[in-house]
Amino acid sequence: MEQPQAESPTTRAGATGADATGAERAAMRRALELAARIPPRGPNPRVGCVLLDADGATLAEGFHHGAGTPHAEVEALRAAVGRLGPAAARGATAVVTLEPCNHHGRTGPCVDALLDAGVRRVVHAQHDPNPAASGGAARLRAAGVDVVGGVLTDEARALNDSWTRALELGRPLVTWKVASTLDGRAAAADGTSRWITGRAARHDVHRLRAASDAVMVGTGTALVDDPDLGVRHAPLTGPQPARVVVGLRELPASSRLARAAAAGETVAQLRTHDPHEVLEQLWYQEHRRVLLEGGPALAAAFWRAGLVDEVVAYVAPALLGVGASAVADLGIGTIADAARLDLIDVTVLPQDPADPTDTPTVRLTLRPRKER
Amino acid sequence: MEQPQAESPTTRAGATGADATGAERAAMRRALELAARIPPRGPNPRVGCVLLDADGATLAEGFHHGAGTPHAEVEALRAAVGRLGPAAARGATAVVTLEPCNHHGRTGPCVDALLDAGVRRVVHAQHDPNPAASGGAARLRAAGVDVVGGVLTDEARALNDSWTRALELGRPLVTWKVASTLDGRAAAADGTSRWITGRAARHDVHRLRAASDAVMVGTGTALVDDPDLGVRHAPLTGPQPARVVVGLRELPASSRLARAAAAGETVAQLRTHDPHEVLEQLWYQEHRRVLLEGGPALAAAFWRAGLVDEVVAYVAPALLGVGASAVADLGIGTIADAARLDLIDVTVLPQDPADPTDTPTVRLTLRPRKER
Numbered sequence: 001m002e003q004p005q006a007e008s009p010t011t012r013a014g015a016t017g018a019d020a021t022g023a024e025r026a027a028m029r030r031a032l033e034l035a036a037r038i039p040p041r042g043p044n045p046r047v048g049c050v051l052l053d054a055d056g057a058t059l060a061e062g063f064h065h066g067a068g069t070p071h072a073e074v075e076a077l078r079a080a081v082g083r084l085g086p087a088a089a090r091g092a093t094a095v096v097t098l099e100p101c102n103h104h105g106r107t108g109p110c111v112d113a114l115l116d117a118g119v120r121r122v123v124h125a126q127h128d129p130n131p132a133a134s135g136g137a138a139r140l141r142a143a144g145v146d147v148v149g150g151v152l153t154d155e156a157r158a159l160n161d162s163w164t165r166a167l168e169l170g171r172p173l174v175t176w177k178v179a180s181t182l183d184g185r186a187a188a189a190d191g192t193s194r195w196i197t198g199r200a201a202r203h204d205v206h207r208l209r210a211a212s213d214a215v216m217v218g219t220g221t222a223l224v225d226d227p228d229l230g231v232r233h234a235p236l237t238g239p240q241p242a243r244v245v246v247g248l249r250e251l252p253a254s255s256r257l258a259r260a261a262a263a264g265e266t267v268a269q270l271r272t273h274d275p276h277e278v279l280e281q282l283w284y285q286e287h288r289r290v291l292l293e294g295g296p297a298l299a300a301a302f303w304r305a306g307l308v309d310e311v312v313a314y315v316a317p318a319l320l321g322v323g324a325s326a327v328a329d330l331g332i333g334t335i336a337d338a339a340r341l342d343l344i345d346v347t348v349l350p351q352d353p354a355d356p357t358d359t360p361t362v363r364l365t366l367r368p369r370k371e372r
Numbered sequence: 373m374e375q376p377q378a379e380s381p382t383t384r385a386g387a388t389g390a391d392a393t394g395a396e397r398a399a400m401r402r403a404l405e406l407a408a409r410i411p412p413r414g415p416n417p418r419v420g421c422v423l424l425d426a427d428g429a430t431l432a433e434g435f436h437h438g439a440g441t442p443h444a445e446v447e448a449l450r451a452a453v454g455r456l457g458p459a460a461a462r463g464a465t466a467v468v469t470l471e472p473c474n475h476h477g478r479t480g481p482c483v484d485a486l487l488d489a490g491v492r493r494v495v496h497a498q499h500d501p502n503p504a505a506s507g508g509a510a511r512l513r514a515a516g517v518d519v520v521g522g523v524l525t526d527e528a529r530a531l532n533d534s535w536t537r538a539l540e541l542g543r544p545l546v547t548w549k550v551a552s553t554l555d556g557r558a559a560a561a562d563g564t565s566r567w568i569t570g571r572a573a574r575h576d577v578h579r580l581r582a583a584s585d586a587v588m589v590g591t592g593t594a595l596v597d598d599p600d601l602g603v604r605h606a607p608l609t610g611p612q613p614a615r616v617v618v619g620l621r622e623l624p625a626s627s628r629l630a631r632a633a634a635a636g637e638t639v640a641q642l643r644t645h646d647p648h649e650v651l652e653q654l655w656y657q658e659h660r661r662v663l664l665e666g667g668p669a670l671a672a673a674f675w676r677a678g679l680v681d682e683v684v685a686y687v688a689p690a691l692l693g694v695g696a697s698a699v700a701d702l703g704i705g706t707i708a709d710a711a712r713l714d715l716i717d718v719t720v721l722p723q724d725p726a727d728p729t730d731t732p733t734v735r736l737t738l739r740p741r742k743e744r
Contacts (some may be wrong), residue, residue: 013425094739182685183699184556192707194477300693313554317738319711321672321702327555330693338553343732346720360715362736368690
């Protein structure tokens with residue numbers, strides 16, 4: 001820990017996590033569990049809330065179900081009222097995984113709801129990193145509510161890791177998916193590329209898509225590979241990710257993406273080659289997690305702009321010798337400038353035992369080294 | 373098991389493993405342990421031998437220490453004689469991990485030594501796959517000795533896996549070592565390549581060398597990289613592997629390989645481009661395990677000739693985008709003809725924690741799929 005606890009913005013202005021009671025810490029663990037019931041997708045963080053009475057017994061629980069639905073605090077307050085009547089939360093303690101919000105979005109500020117309900121004490125974990133929504137703790141304190149921050153902050157931050165990082169960066173997080181042979185080829189000499197990786201790897205890409213708010217390709221890939229970009233081979237909670245095509249060329253009406261658009265799916269073409277502009281538009285559309293599925297030219301543009309946050313590389317135990325490279329020119333001229341990545345995970349996605357033509361695939365999850 | 377036990381050459385002519393006593397099976401486990409005391413290198417198999425008296429008690433033990441030293445049976449017989457006098461092994465049972473040899477190499481046939489010593493019964497594991505040495509079991513039987521084969525055969529074969537496979541192929545086994553970035557580059561655009569992989573990976577290559585009888589590069593690699601090819605960063609049992617340079621170009625006297633030759637190390641230049649001819653010459657020199665360290669052109673020639681038995685790929689979590697490929701043209705034109713490999717092992721060789729400029733490396737061990 002490089003930064004001492006006392007200097008974090010959460011705790012500077014008031015009570016710290018050490019001031020929470022045992023019942024409150026237990027309730028926070030429960031609130032974290034509730035928050036984790038939905039996958040980390042969409043513009044909003046995952047939040048859980050447990051209301052305790054003066055004796056530390058649970059009055060009600062709630063968690064946020066996604067953008068446009070009530071926040072966790074409001075859900076818990078409604079549950080308490082439904083069970084015990086209008087004064088249910090008077091004098092209660094709200095234990096919530098994120099500092100209560102102080103802004104009018106699709107729903108009113110949670111701070112108002114807590115004050116209106118007569119909550120006497122608020123124990124929260126993560127400080128709200130969203131500049132538009134923060135200030136909740138200070139407003140509660142000003143209204144005479146006991147506020148204790150910094151309880152299980154690390155766990156709460158981990159719960160909303162991608163959301164927090166995106167907010168800190170002020171742009172969507174970008175995961176670059178790349179698939180190749182062991183010798184870095186994305187296609188054979190004649191341009192054929194189906195399939196380089198194994199079935200489990202191809203399905204794993206659907207898992208990545210299902211965890212993304214938007215899936216993006218360049219027009220070149222859209223025209224050559226005619227991808228659908230939809231989630232079919234993985235569980236999906238919420239809507240299909242937005243399908244995004246970057247570049248100037250038109251897609252034919254017969255393309256899978258045009259047909260998905262005609263069928264009512266969200267498909268957008270961004271007519272630019274500037275990665276910053278792409279992310280600005282996606283951010284404005286409330287996308288926080290973008291999966292960049294290629295091609296190499298688009299990926300290289302994002303890489304060179306420093307806009308790749310994670311790389312998921314599917315490496316097939318196969319050799320082609322020649323053929324199109326999976327990675328394009330990154331502007332690197334000498335070995336000292338090689339783009340180094342931290343290795344987060346290596347997993348072998350197994351061959352389908354019933355299909356001798358299938359292949360296992362090695363999945364590497366990597367993050368660019370920070371010093372670059 | 374596709375082939376019934378009774379049809380193996382070991383057991384067709386006589387008693388099978390089921391006829392061995394408990395004491396004999398225990399002695400075989402001990403003999404396997406003894407055999408494994410030296411690493412699997414050089415022209416000879418690893419062999420262990422335990423002599424039992426009529427009551428199943430151990431009289432003596434022996435194992436083969438490498439080419440030019442006594443075979444395991446002879447070592448055990450000598451130990452018995454040294455302990456108990458000239459008639460020590462009369463009526464004894466010899467438990468040995470490999471069918472006793474029947475040929476005059478650097479030492480006399482073990483069959484003669486066993487008969488001369490008056491051994492009454494021989495229990496062996498693996499049948500001798502060496503056509504020049506086999507027939508030992510039949511000669512012993514003809515001389516009236518009880519012979520039981522097929523005891524712990526799988527374990528014994530695994531003990532000498534590379535030796536057995538080389539004998540079955542009638543040529544040295546070839547392991548191709550290749551090191552690259554995640555995108556298949558062996559050098560940056562300006563030709564620099566030190567270092568792509570991490571320290572642990574570079575040391576791991578020395579382990580591969582130490583397990584080889586010969587280490588081979590093409591003259592191109594020898595001239596460009598000026599490698600030493602010696603074992604320095606791994607334990608070495610026995611001599612340095614022979615250093616072999618393949619190709620027509622002369623190496624300067626100042627090169628590391630020329631200096632190693634001047635210092636008395638075995639360095640050979642094979643003036644051919646034909647991989648079959650290379651392996652024939654190395655086989656004649658009693659090399660059974662050859663490490664092919666590149667470059668890409670030599671490796672591609674071996675691959676295209678179907679003469680690569682194993683690939684050890686060191687993949688650094690780094691990208692170069694452009695630069696020389698680690699794998700050259702393998703004659704593959706379309707994805708259906710991609711060279712598929714079986715994935716034997718994936719291991720992450722960690723970064724040196726004391727060196728922030730170091731990198732972990734992913735080591736993949738692979739074998740060409742048999743159907744190719």
